[in-house]
Structure formats: structure tokens, C-alpha cells
Amino acid sequence: MAAVFIDRALVPSSTGDELPTGDVPHMTQLPFWRRYVFSQDHKVVGIQYTLTGFLFMLLGFIVMMVIRWQLAYPAQPIPLIGGFLGVANAPGGIMLPEFYNQLGAMHGTIMVFLGVVPVAVGGFGNYLVPLQIGAGDMAFPKLNMASYWLYFCGGLLMLASFFAPGGAAQSGWTSYPPLAVIAPGQTIWLVGMVFLITSSLLGSVNTIVTVVQLRARGLGWMRLPFFVWAQFVTAFLLLLAFPPLEAAASMQLMDRLANTSFFMPSGLVFSGQKLTVAGGGNPLLWQHLFWFLAHPEVYVLILPAMGIVAEVITNNTRKPLWGYRALVVSALCIGFMSLTVWAHHMFMTGMGTTMSTFFQVTTMLISIPSVVILAVLILSLWGGSIRFTIPMLFALAFLPMFGIGGLTGLPLGLAPTDLHLHDTYYVIGHFHYVVAPGTIFALFAGVYYWFPKVTGRALSNRLGQLHFWGSLICMNIMFMPMFIQGLGGMNRRMYDGGLQYAHNQPLLKWNLVIGMAAWTLGLFQLPFIVNLFSSSRRGTLVDRNPWQATTLEWLAPSPPGHGNFESEPVAYRGPYEYSVPESDTDFTPQFSREARP
Amino acid sequence: MEIPYSVRVRPDTGFTNGQLATWLFLASEAMLFGGVFSSYVILRAGAEHWPTGTLNIWTASVNTVVLMASSVTMSRASMSLKQGRWAVYRRFFVATAILAVVFLGIKSFEYAEHLSRGEYPSVNNALAVYYTLTGLHALHIVGGLIVMLYLLGPGARLHGTNPGLFTNRVANTGLYWQFVDIVWLCVFVMLYLL
Numbered sequence: 001m002a003a004v005f006i007d008r009a010l011v012p013s014s015t016g017d018e019l020p021t022g023d024v025p026h027m028t029q030l031p032f033w034r035r036y037v038f039s040q041d042h043k044v045v046g047i048q049y050t051l052t053g054f055l056f057m058l059l060g061f062i063v064m065m066v067i068r069w070q071l072a073y074p075a076q077p078i079p080l081i082g083g084f085l086g087v088a089n090a091p092g093g094i095m096l097p098e099f100y101n102q103l104g105a106m107h108g109t110i111m112v113f114l115g116v117v118p119v120a121v122g123g124f125g126n127y128l129v130p131l132q133i134g135a136g137d138m139a140f141p142k143l144n145m146a147s148y149w150l151y152f153c154g155g156l157l158m159l160a161s162f163f164a165p166g167g168a169a170q171s172g173w174t175s176y177p178p179l180a181v182i183a184p185g186q187t188i189w190l191v192g193m194v195f196l197i198t199s200s201l202l203g204s205v206n207t208i209v210t211v212v213q214l215r216a217r218g219l220g221w222m223r224l225p226f227f228v229w230a231q232f233v234t235a236f237l238l239l240l241a242f243p244p245l246e247a248a249a250s251m252q253l254m255d256r257l258a259n260t261s262f263f264m265p266s267g268l269v270f271s272g273q274k275l276t277v278a279g280g281g282n283p284l285l286w287q288h289l290f291w292f293l294a295h296p297e298v299y300v301l302i303l304p305a306m307g308i309v310a311e312v313i314t315n316n317t318r319k320p321l322w323g324y325r326a327l328v329v330s331a332l333c334i335g336f337m338s339l340t341v342w343a344h345h346m347f348m349t350g351m352g353t354t355m356s357t358f359f360q361v362t363t364m365l366i367s368i369p370s371v372v373i374l375a376v377l378i379l380s381l382w383g384g385s386i387r388f389t390i391p392m393l394f395a396l397a398f399l400p401m402f403g404i405g406g407l408t409g410l411p412l413g414l415a416p417t418d419l420h421l422h423d424t425y426y427v428i429g430h431f432h433y434v435v436a437p438g439t440i441f442a443l444f445a446g447v448y449y450w451f452p453k454v455t456g457r458a459l460s461n462r463l464g465q466l467h468f469w470g471s472l473i474c475m476n477i478m479f480m481p482m483f484i485q486g487l488g489g490m491n492r493r494m495y496d497g498g499l500q501y502a503h504n505q506p507l508l509k510w511n512l513v514i515g516m517a518a519w520t521l522g523l524f525q526l527p528f529i530v531n532l533f534s535s536s537r538r539g540t541l542v543d544r545n546p547w548q549a550t551t552l553e554w555l556a557p558s559p560p561g562h563g564n565f566e567s568e569p570v571a572y573r574g575p576y577e578y579s580v581p582e583s584d585t586d587f588t589p590q591f592s593r594e595a596r597p
Numbered sequence: 598m599e600i601p602y603s604v605r606v607r608p609d610t611g612f613t614n615g616q617l618a619t620w621l622f623l624a625s626e627a628m629l630f631g632g633v634f635s636s637y638v639i640l641r642a643g644a645e646h647w648p649t650g651t652l653n654i655w656t657a658s659v660n661t662v663v664l665m666a667s668s669v670t671m672s673r674a675s676m677s678l679k680q681g682r683w684a685v686y687r688r689f690f691v692a693t694a695i696l697a698v699v700f701l702g703i704k705s706f707e708y709a710e711h712l713s714r715g716e717y718p719s720v721n722n723a724l725a726v727y728y729t730l731t732g733l734h735a736l737h738i739v740g741g742l743i744v745m746l747y748l749l750g751p752g753a754r755l756h757g758t759n760p761g762l763f764t765n766r767v768a769n770t771g772l773y774w775q776f777v778d779i780v781w782l783c784v785f786v787m788l789y790l791l
Contacts, residue, residue: 040598041598136598136599136600137598137600139600139602139603139614139618140600140614140618141598141600201622201625204621204625205618205621205622205625206618208617208621209614209617209618209621212610212612212617213601213602213607213610213612213614213617214600214601214602239621239624239625240624240625240628241628242625243625243626243628243629243631243632244628244629244631244632245632246629246632247629247630247631247632247633247636248632248636250633250729250733251633251636251729254718254725254728254729258717258718258719258725258728259717259718259719260718260719260722260725260728260729261719261721261722261725262636262640262722262725262729277719278719278720278721278722278725280640280644280645280721280722281640281722282639282640282643285636285639285640289632289636292632562598563598
């Protein structure tokens with residue numbers, strides 16, 4: 001085991017764990033900018049992450065709506081914003097192919113690295129993990145603050161790249177060389193990624209240490225809420241999978257700035273001219289290093305979502321989670337195995353059948369724990385007295401939507417079928433089902449569920465219904481036709497939506513349908529935004545446990561003050577003791593002292 | 598807000614927060630260097646011709662001795678501090694920082710020599726790997742040096758207010774320093790000797 005540097009006998013007890021007063025003064029003594037801007041309180045940092053992440057998601061969404069316009073109405077001026085895009089991007093409001101490529105690359109980058117992961121991990125993780133384990137804050141408040149501001153700078157840098165000469169990155173969010181080494185915009189993207197990777201490193205170290213070290217008295221590992229387990233495994237993935245991408249980003253930066261040839265093969269010709277690089281590099285090396293991060297990243301996107309859904313489902317079925325141990329073991333299995341499946345993104349690269357076989361097998365294996373988790377969540381519904389609250393609606397919708405996303409992934413994980421489907425709209429449909437009506441729905445569920453804890457007020461039910469049903473219907477009209485297009489062979493990343501290919505002609509009509517659904521989906525997000533702002537000021541006031549839930553965060557006041565709990569929280573039981581026989585209420589919180597009946 | 602276990606070990610986990618964080622950070626660092634080392638292996642194994650003999654083994658050997666010596670001084674420093682021998686700690690800690698500066702000096706001499714011969718990273722991938730790997734390692738030396746200077750300068754005040762936390766910080770810096778030395782050994786063997 002790690003060397004224990006501190007021998008108890010050598011540390012005088014007077015220097016115990018109390019920090020000197022004045023190091024981190026009490027909230028109320030702090031000036032405004034340290035309380036709300038450069039705050040070290042995990043709750044403020046969590047809210048900062050959530051709001052910034054949702055803003056970026058909105059931006060990525062607007063980017064997507066512009067993309068869908070180009071696909072539905074190729075070579076027609078973009079309405080409303082077309083005139084503001086500039087002559088270099090859209091002369092006369094008509095989008096240029098180079099600008100289309102920038103939007104494609106940046107939609108992916110913004111959604112994954114600046115939107116969903118920061119909300120799921122930085123936002124929900126930061127706010128809830130200390131509360132659910134009964135801690136006063138994260139283990140390293142200053143690192144926590146630094147992590148947010150590094151993320152913020154990385155995000156600003158990515159946005160600023162749109163205004164740089166040559167525009168933003170335009171080689172896809174995957175940044176495959178040699179194209180990414182030659183194309184403009186990539187340097188800022190790489191530097192931005194270094195900021196984001198550093199931010200996520202600080203965040204993941206902080207989360208792991210917090211969970212290991214700061215659990216409340218009585219809170220053993222198998223009494224942790226599943227949400228905490230999900231965040232714990234996610235943090236390990238971020239910790240171990242991101243650094244190889246940082247290595248790869250450094251090498252791509254060297255290729256761009258110092259003219260090296262890490263990823264540049266010999267004899268490369270560009271626009272009829274031989275490139276003046278030494279050559280001898282290996283473009284596939286980038287793909288290996290990139291997917292070594294980016295496949296675990298998929299589980300970074302999905303595990304916190306599963307954590308949120310598990311919390312919401314148990315609370316709204318009023319019965320214990322069916323198969324808590326199976327859930328925990330599956331999450332751990334997913335964590336380990338997600339580091340061994342990356343090259344299933346590379347069946348088309350000619351890396352050889354031995355490699356393909358290996359990665360097919362691991363890919364099929366990792367679907368087992370994923371299916372176990374989904375099965376546990378579905379079986380947990382059985383025999384429950386379900387409350388159809390707004391968070392529950394989103395959590396219930398998550399199950400079939402993630403199911404569709406997961407099952408459509410199987411043909412992509414098998415090389416023979418992937419050869420046909422690779423780089424078609426089928427792939428787009430598949431991973432969007434996982435991330436959009438999957439993860440983002442879970443994030444919505446989480447927002448509706450924990451909003452009363454964060455603000456002390458409830459969100460409006462009526463606006464929530466509108467948001468939920470509109471989003472559910474539009475998402476399906478958007479993504480389902482993509483499977484049809486993909487199976488028909490329509491390629492992704494087509495500037496004109498695939499207009500010039502004969503085999504695409506019967507599929508083009510779907511572009512219009514998808515576009516309409518996308519723009520309508522945008523409209524249905526308005527009730528959510530209105531709800532957030534109006535309810536935070538005028539929503540119904542609630543007490544500290546409005547959902548009658550069992551985990552420790554509901555012991556704290558709503559909103560929790562600095563230091564979270566008024567007295568030291570103690571866990572007396574497991575996380576999900578609902579409807580205990582012969583109990584007076586249908587929920588027995590972890591912090592409830594009364595003996596088991 | 599006071600954070601528990603920043604000074605004392607949590608009995609059931611056997612760690613202070615800082616120790617655990619340092620080990621996790623080093624795990625992440627191992628993956629970072631692992632990424633560069635495996636890229637090196639893949640590029641070199643796939644190359645038709647890999648130029649050897651350009652690197653200066655002598656300066657690298659001297660640097661290896663310098664870093665190994667700094668390993669010893671660093672562990673003596675954190676040991677002495679734990680035993681409460683402040684003056685001894687200062688002496689060894691300053692010695693470590695000086696050895697780090699010596700290492701960087703020899704390294705920049707080595708770079709200057711290569712550059713003056715026209716051996717830029719763009720010439721071939723052997724040089725590209727050389728500059729990237731040693732550069733990344735040198736950045737880690739610089740990082741460690743900054744932490745050491747901080748702990749010798751403004752950071753030393755913590756010793757007066759919270760000696761336990763200060764001792765932990767020095768111990769964790771030592772842990773990081775040993776890791777950076779081990780990485781150098783790998784660099785020396787795989788890049789210069791092979």
C-alpha cells in the first residue's frame with residue numbers, strides 16, 4: 001500500500017484536522033466575487049458548471065439547427081441568422097462547405113466536451129456527491145474552483161476559434177490526421193482540449209478522494225447511493241483515459257507547429273503538391289490514442305445518467321432498487337472493460353482481422369453489464385406504486401430510448417455489419433439515441449428532481465409536461481429516420497445532405513422531416529428555460545425533503561448552507577429503504593435512527 | 598469549511614487526502630507518459646529506417662546521475678522534516694532544487710547542441726520523439742521546481758500555522774519527484790540506450 005507518511009505519534013494532536021481560521025473563511029464574510037464568481041463552495045461550483053454547460057448545450061443545439069437547415073434546404077439562404085455569419089462563412093446567407101465542416105466539428109466538440117460531460121460530471125457530480133455522502137464540501141475546494149475556471153477558459157478558447165483567421169476546427173470532433181494537421185483552426189482546438197483535459201484531471205482526482213475519504217460515519221461502500229458509485233467509476237475513466245489523448249494532442253500540436261511527422265505518412269500529396277514533411281508517421285496511431293479516450297468517454301456520458309435515473313426511479317416507485325449489488329458490480333465492470341473496446345471504431349481502417357476479432361469480442365462482452373443495468377432499472381418498476389412526476393417521466397423515457405441506442409450499437413460492434421453501416425447516418429442515429437434522449441433526458445430528470453434542493457422551490461409541473469412530451473416526440477421524429485437513411489447507405493458529413501448520389505434520392509425527403517423536428521424541438525426547450533428562471537423566483541416553496549426521499553442530501557436544508565449539514569450526518573442504513581414493512585411511512589431515510597422493525 | 602483528513606490519516610482507508618490525490622495524479626501521469634512511450638514504440642517498430650547514434654549519451658548519463666542524486670536528497674529532506682529537523686530538511690530540499698536546475702541546464706546545453714547541428718524535430722521522427730518526450734519530461738521537472746521554490750518561499754509560512762499539513766505537502770512533492778525520476782530512467786534507457 002502507499003507509504004503512510006504521517007505517523008500518528010509524530011503529529012501533535014493540536015495540529016489535527018482543523019484548518020486555521022482565515023484560510024477558508026465562512027461564506028458570509030466573503031466579498032461577492034469570492035462567494036459567487038471565484039467560489040470554492042462545491043455547490044456554487046456545481047451550479048456554475050451546470051449553467052455554463054447548459055449554455056454550451058444550447059449553443060451546440062443552435063449550431064445543429066443551422067446544420068439541419070443546410071441539409072433540408074441545400075444552397076438556400078439561412079433565415080434569421082444567415083446575414084450575421086459573415087462573407088467568409090456564408091456569402092448572401094448561403095453556407096459555404098468549409099463553414100459546414102466547422103459547424104460539424106464544433107457541434108460534436110461543444111456537445112460532448114463543453115456541454116453534456118460538464119453538466120453530468122462537473123455540475124451534478126460536484127453538487128450532489130458531497131451531499132449524498134454526508135460531507136461538508138469536496139476534498140480540495142481550491143482545486144474544484146480551478147477545475148471550473150480551466151473548463152471555462154477552454155470553452156471560451158473553443159468559441160473564439162470561430163473568429164480566428166481560417167475559422168474553427170473543421171476535421172470532425174475526432175480530428176483525424178492527416179486532414180487535421182493540414183486544415184486550419186485545429187491549433188486552437190488542441191490548446192482548448194489541453195485546458196479541458198487539465199480541468200477534468202483536477203475534477204476527477206477531487207471526486208475520487210472525496211468519495212474515498214469524506215464518507216459520513218456509517219456510510220460503508222455498499223450503502224452509497226448508486227449515483228455516487230456512477231460518479232466514482234466515471235471519475236476513474238476520466239483520470240485514466242484522458243491522458244493518452246493529451247499525449248496525442250501534444251503530438252498533433254508538434255505536427256502542426258514544429259512540422260514533425262508523428263501522424264504524417266510518407267509521400268503525402270495535397271492539392272496536387274507533395275507535402276514538405278519528413279514522413280514516416282502513422283495516422284492510425286492518432287485514431288488509437290483518440291478512441292482510447294473517446295470510447296470510455298461514451299461511458300462518461302452514460303454512467304452519471306444511469307446514476308440519476310436509478311435515484312429517480314427508486315424514489316418514484318416507492319420501493320427499493322431491485323439488484324443494487326448487480327448495479328454496482330456492472331458499473332465497475334463497465335469501467336474496466338470500457339478501456340478495452342476502443343478499436344471497434346476502426347474496423348474500416350484495415351488494421352487486420354485479428355485486431356477486429358479481439359475488439360468485436362470485448363465489445364459484445366461490455367454489452368452484458370450495460371444490459372444488466374438496464375434490466376435492473378426496468379425490473380425495479382415491477383410492483384411499484386409509480387408516481388408519474390416530471391423527473392419520473394424523463395427517467396422512464398430514458399429506459400426505452402437508451403435501449404434503442406444500445407441495441408442499435410450491436411450491429412456497429414460487429415465488423416461484418418459495420419463495414420456497411422460505418423460513417424452512415426445509422427451511426428449518427430445510434431449514438432444520438434444514447435446521448436440525446438438518453439443522457440440528456442436523464443440530465444433533465446436530474447434537474448427537475450434536485451431543483452427543489454438547490455433553490456428551495458419546485459419547478460412548474462405544467463411547463464414540465466410540455467417540455468417532456470414535446471421533447472420526447474421531436475427527438476424520435478429526429479433520430480428514427482436517420483436509421484432509415486443510414487441503412488439506405490446515406491453517408492454522414494455530406495455538405496449537401498447527399499444530393500449528388502443516386503442511391504440517396506429516395507432518402508432525401510427525410511432531411512426535411514428531421515429538420516422540422518429539430519426546429520420544433522428547439523421551441524419545446526423554451527418552456528424549460530422559462531420554468532428555470534420563473535420557478536427559481538416564484539416557484540412553490542418546499543421543505544427539505546419534498547419527494548420523501550431516503551438519501552443523505554435530503555437531510556440538509558434546501559438550499560443547503562455553507563458546510564451543508566447543521567450537524568454531523570450519520571448513515572444508519574442502506575440508501576433505498578422504501579416501503580419497509582410495518583414502518584409508519586413508506587420511506588425510511590438513511591439518516592433515520594429508528595431501529596428496523 | 599474545514600476538510601477532515603487533510604492532516605491525519607483516515608483510519609479505514611489509510612490515507613490522507615493529499616496522499617491519495619498524489620497517487621491518483623501519478624496514475625494519470627503514468628497514462629500520459631504511457632501514451633507517448635507507446636507511440637514511440639509503434640512509430641519505431643513500423644519505420645523502415647530509424648536513425649540512431651545522434652543522441653548524446655554522455656550528457657544524458659550525467660543527467661541521470663544528477664537526478665538520482667536529487668532522488669536521494671529529496672527523500673532525506675522529507676524524512677528529516679518528519680523527524681522535526683528543520684535545518685537539515687532545508688539543506689536537503691535546497692540541494693534538490695539546485696540539482697533540478699543543474700539537470701535543466703545540462704538539458705538545454707544538449708538541445709542547443711542539437712539545434713546548432715540543424716537537428717530540428719521536423720528532420721525525422723526519431724528527433725521528433727526525442728524533443729517531445731524529453732521536452733514533456735523537462736516540463737515536469739520545471740513543474741516540480743516551481744512547487745519546491747514555492748515551498749521554500751511563501752509556502753513555508755504554513756509550517757508555522759499547520760506543520761502537519763506542511764509536512765504532508767513536502768512528502769507528496771517528494772512522491773511526485775521520485776515519479777519524475779523514474780520516468781527519466783525510462784527515457785534514458787528507451788531513447789538514449791536502445
